[in-house]
Each structure stands twice: as C-alpha cells, then as structure tokens.
Amino acid sequence: MDRALSDYAMRLGDDSLILGQRLSEWCGHAPMLELDLSLANIGLDLVGQATHFLMLAGDADRLAFHRDVLDFKNCLLVEQPNGDFAQTIARQFLFSNWQELQLRELSGSANETLASIAAKAVKEVSYHARFANEWVVRLGDGTDESRARMVQALEWMWRFGDELFDVDAQLDPLIAERIAVDPRELRAEWEARVTKTLAQATLDVPVPRRGARGGRMGHHSEHLGHLLATMQFLPRAYPGTVW
Amino acid sequence: MNNDWPLWEVFVRAKHGLSHKHAGSVHAADARMALESARDTYTRRMEGVSLWVVPSAQIVASDPGEAAALFEPAADKVYRHPTFYVIPEHVKNI
Numbered sequence: 001m002d003r004a005l006s007d008y009a010m011r012l013g014d015d016s017l018i019l020g021q022r023l024s025e026w027c028g029h030a031p032m033l034e035l036d037l038s039l040a041n042i043g044l045d046l047v048g049q050a051t052h053f054l055m056l057a058g059d060a061d062r063l064a065f066h067r068d069v070l071d072f073k074n075c076l077l078v079e080q081p082n083g084d085f086a087q088t089i090a091r092q093f094l095f096s097n098w099q100e101l102q103l104r105e106l107s108g109s110a111n112e113t114l115a116s117i118a119a120k121a122v123k124e125v126s127y128h129a130r131f132a133n134e135w136v137v138r139l140g141d142g143t144d145e146s147r148a149r150m151v152q153a154l155e156w157m158w159r160f161g162d163e164l165f166d167v168d169a170q171l172d173p174l175i176a177e178r179i180a181v182d183p184r185e186l187r188a189e190w191e192a193r194v195t196k197t198l199a200q201a202t203l204d205v206p207v208p209r210r211g212a213r214g215g216r217m218g219h220h221s222e223h224l225g226h227l228l229a230t231m232q233f234l235p236r237a238y239p240g241t242v243w
Numbered sequence: 244m245n246n247d248w249p250l251w252e253v254f255v256r257a258k259h260g261l262s263h264k265h266a267g268s269v270h271a272a273d274a275r276m277a278l279e280s281a282r283d284t285y286t287r288r289m290e291g292v293s294l295w296v297v298p299s300a301q302i303v304a305s306d307p308g309e310a311a312a313l314f315e316p317a318a319d320k321v322y323r324h325p326t327f328y329v330i331p332e333h334v335k336n337i
Contacts, residue, residue: 032248034269034280041283127282134275 005111006057007073007170008180011216012106012114013053014074016121017064018224019095020046021231025082035085038131042092045124052117065235069225070218077160079215079224083153086139086146090153092132097193098164098186100125105181114179133197140201147203154198154206162211164190170216251277252302253285256293260336263295271296 023043030036054060077095082088103125106118139150165183167175174180198205214220235241248270254263266285271277277296286294305313317323 032270034271034284037287038279038283041287131279134279138272138276 004170004174005179008174009053009057009114010063011073013050013057013060013063014072015078015095015099016046016053017050018072018074018227019078019091020044020050021227022078022080022082022091023088026088031085039088042128042131045121045128049117049121049124052121056113056117061235065232069220069228072218072220072224072228073216074220074224075160075163076212076215076221077157077164079221079227080157080160081223083156084149086149086153087156089132089135089139090150090157092128093136093154093197094157094161094164094194096125096129096132097197098161098183098190100129101186101189101193102181102183105186108178109180110178129193136197136203137201140198140203150201151203154203158206159209159212163213163215166213166216168216248272250299251281251296252299253277253281254295254297255281255285255291256295257290258292263293266290268299269296 020043023039023046026039027036027043030039050064051060054063057063077091080087080091100122103118103122107115107122109115109118136150139146141147142150165187167182167184171180175182195205249272250268251271251274252268253266255266256263266281269277269280269284271280274296278294281294281296285291
C-alpha cells in the first residue's frame, strides 16, 4: 500500500470516526428520544464509513484503537466537543455539507475502492446534511433562546471551516492522479449551500476570522485526547478482547 | 420541552405494491421533523420504502363503546369473504 494513499484514507476515515464517536456521546442524553436515535444513526453511519476507509489504510482496529493523538489526521472541526445541541448541529452542518460534496467527487476517484466507499457513503451523508440544515433553520428561525444559541454555536465552529479546503504536499500528487478530491474546488458550492441555509434560518454568515488548522498534521486540540481516552480504553485495557 | 411537541402517527410502506401500515408515533415540532424522526425511528432496519406522517390530533377514531354495533354484525356473514376464488400462485400481496 502506498504511503500517500494510506494517509489519505486515514484522513477520510479519521474525520468520520471522530465525529461518529462524538455523536455517540449523545446516546441516552439527547433532548428527546427521537433525536437520540437520529444522532446515534448518524454516528453509526460515520463509524461504518470510518471502518471502510481505515481498512483501506491498514488494520482498521489497530488504527482506531491503538494510535495516539498525534497520529490522528482528522480535521479540527470534528473533534470539537458537543457543547449544547446547537453546537452539535453547527458542527454537523458545516461538516456534512462539506463531506457530501467531497464524497460526491470521491465517488469518481481513480482508486476503485475509494470510489465505491464514497458512492455508498454519499447517500448517508446527504441525509446528515439535510438533517443538520433543517435544524439550523429550526433553531435559527425559532425562539429567542434557540436563535441566540445557534448564533453562538456557528460563531465558534466557523473558524474550523477553512481547514476543510486545505491542500498540502501530501495531497498534491494524489490530486494530480485523480485519486484524491481537490477540496479547493468544493469551496464555492459549499459556501453557496451553507449561505442558503443560513438565509432560510434568517441568520447572518459569521464574520470571517483566522481559521484554526493543523489537524491533518496531527496538531490537535486537547479535546481529542479526552475523546480517545474514552474510545480506546477498552481495547487497550483488554487487548484482543471480543464479545 | 417534549410536552410542547405534538404527536404524529407514522405509517410505513414496506414495499411497493403494499399499502402504508401504522407503525407507531413520534413527537415533532413540524411535519419535516416528524418525517425525519419517523425515518430514524421506524425504517432504520430497512422496514420501508415510503413514509406518511399524520398529526395524531387529525385522526378521527371510532368509539370503542360502539364496537359491538359497528363490528359484530359482520361476524356471521361469511358469504362476504371471497374464499371461493382461486388465486394464482404468482400473485403476491393479496
């Protein structure tokens, strides 16, 4: 397996894995039963995608449960804590709208395995985006309190958007070979989609601020370590255990 | 907050050619949310190809107290059951 491809599969897999793990934290705690199920469903979709991408990258279980924080390549957006429900929705809104475009393009990848994983996952993610978009509208155009929380949540999450469109020396050759998606080409459509939903929600597009980045290189916020401690505890404490 | 959200009845069509069947209910603030909750609650194991949601308040139900008058008269009218026809084997879902 060539190193660049395996790294790329890890980026894709880590995005899904970490967000899936985050969403699973809502299980049993969501504002209502129906949402508990919705969030868990989305989380499970993401963990399923992660499994496929990480299998392409290597031994999926080893990569998920026996890697340390510096070796994770997910974007910073997905590791942000759930916060309140609005914050969870803001994170999902920015991510799923991006991920849907990314997977749509990836389904035409020159790498057949990537293409087939993406073709399956894009249907799941278009539902995630729909779910998040509708909640942005509902909260933004809702009560004074839901609106204030949605504004605050977007304000916080917005700074993690830029990183989604970054390319670097590792990605360049894969883009040239049409294996990887060039995320820069997704930006205009992503902004159009996000802006449209914000308009429906009667919300302003947050003021641009200096983007936070570094996740792809392993420079994570402290939150990721705590997430991994929970996620990796069992396989690390009881290596090789099965149920 | 749950108490603020009305109840919706969920109907699932298991496959094309079958009618929608009542599956249960969800709480939701609006029709789209009801549809999404219904999708997540009642079709996550491939139970359906189509969904209906209806505000529970819009369902008009028969009165259980009138059950005898409404339904018992049908009990002794076996001639209403079309049991005398032979159904070809390849016809499904009748």
